[in-house]
Amino acid sequence: DQQVKQNSPSLSVQEGRISILNCDYTNSMFDYFLWYKKYPAEGPTFLISISSIKDKNEDGRFTVFLNKSAKHLSLHIVPSQPGDSAVYFCAASMYGGSQGNLIFGKGTKLSVKP
């Protein structure tokens, strides 16, 4: 019973275009969400987060949108670069930002083609 779902295992985008990665969750108690990026043979790296009191958070080329009513969040990367090619994990927690119990999705592999 997956509480955090990333339904697209892979995504291919042309360099310079927008990449949109999606994540759905089922538990309405989740109140903090994060995106991690992972390169092969490395550990996940924190990218960006959002609290449930917001609906958007932006950091450079990366923007996360949260739609609480739809229990959906998305990560937008604009413009996409070949170095963005990696696996992206969505994660959620339900303790006001305390991340002791992060629940991860299974990831989406993004390929950005030059």
Next chain:
Amino acid sequence: DAGVIQSPRHEVTEMGQEVTLRCKPISGHNSLFWYRQTMMRGLELLIYFNNNVPIDDSGMPEDRFSAKMPNASFSTLKIQPSEPRDSAVYFCASSLNRAQPQHFGDGTRLSIL
């Protein structure tokens, strides 16, 4: 700055053997997490410590798994006896506190034959 350091990077052993995975968190970080990643289940939290004390071990699959944090700069995850279904990548992560993003090590790829 040194990140989270895990050892070994790869471990291949026969079933029934004891396996010990090691983790050195980032200096000054008070929270430490052990995860397991498999194709079937993705990335799952096994246990986490706060100030060296285990807070939640509900993700530990069974009694064959144990974790310790004897001091702020070292933690171990032990599997005894190991089984082929334990084959996975095991990650250790640390954070300044439970409200801060976690920093992951590069993982230990464990293969049990």
